Amino acid sequence: MRKLADKPFRLVSGLDGALVAGARVSVPLDGRWLVVRLPAPLRAQLAAQRRLWVLGRFVMLPGVVVPRRGAFRDTPVKGSVPFAAEAVSPGRMLAIQRRFLSAYYFFSVAMLLVMSAFGLWTAADYPRRDSVLVECAWFFGIGCGIGAIGLALAAVLLLRRLPEPTWTELAVVPGPASINLFGMVTVKGRTVLPDGREVTVQAGGSDPSLAANIAATGRLWVLGVPVAGKMAKAGVPGHAVFGPVKFGS
Known part of the structure; x- marks a missing residue:
């Protein structure tokens, strides 16, 4: 990206012939395919607006300042289907964003549970019972477990259906x-x-x-x-x- 800092972004509109396979979008560009992985909220925005900014193999969507790194390929991603245009309401965009965050929360819950299990196992199985490590491991395991419960509740709340926002x-x-x-x-x-x-x-x-x-x-x-x-x-x-x-x- 640093080598391209003095070059302008190129606006690609319409996205005629664009394909999608899961999270990867393949865009025909200059006789090749620019393949970029986009999370669900960005895919929804791209499906509605049909516009993106390209600089080399980096991609940005309107209003989003964080670039996504793609790759040029001779063929699109295997199993791709046409990337159809689809309008997105504010409520649907918000729901997609909340589901995206919820998935991250659930992943963090899994990590915290693993850390909690490791801490509790260490506290229960460490041979030197008078070591300060045993007490610290108990607090670590219990703390991670409580954090996992709180984060799981937050993830579930994010999945609630909300009325159309104002x-x-x-x-x-x-x-x-x-x-x-x-x-x-x-x-x-x-x-x-x-x-x-x-x-x-x-x-x-x-x-x-x-x-x-x-x-x-x-x-x-x-x-x-x-x-x-x-x-x-x-x-x-x-x-x-x-x-x-x-x-x-």
Whole structure:
């Protein structure tokens, strides 16, 4: 990607002849096939918008600032079927995003259960019973088990069916943005709530695309009605962009 930094992205529209096999989308481009793996929310957005930006073998979707790395092949992925155009409502996009997060949560639950079992096994089978390792292993195993239960409940809640969401559009005066050690981007600013109160707002942290869209457009879309001093879910309608925002009191 660094070698292509001075080159422009190329917009590919229509996606005539595009194919899909599971999570891998094959796009005909310059006599070859650009194959890229996309998660379910991005596939839903691409099926609806039929547009993507290409730079070498890297792909970006409109509104999404994180590039996906693909590969050029002479043939599409085996077993591919036509990648049909399909409209996506805000409610369906939100449901797809929630299922995607739920799958990640369940994977994390499995990892925590393995770690919990290892900790408890170590505590029960370690030969030196007076060792501090035994006590630490008990706490580690129990802590991982409790974490697995909590994460499993969160994953199940994400699978609940929700009514069609309502969006509230807010104008934001963006302030400074910051990036932490993990690459998470946070942007701060000020906005006026529907009740007329002027408050601070902080967005991003989990999705850099959300912070980038706010900084670039000066607009913030919130699910439901925002309340001062509360957290809310925000995103970009029609795009696989979601993240938390915090309103000041």
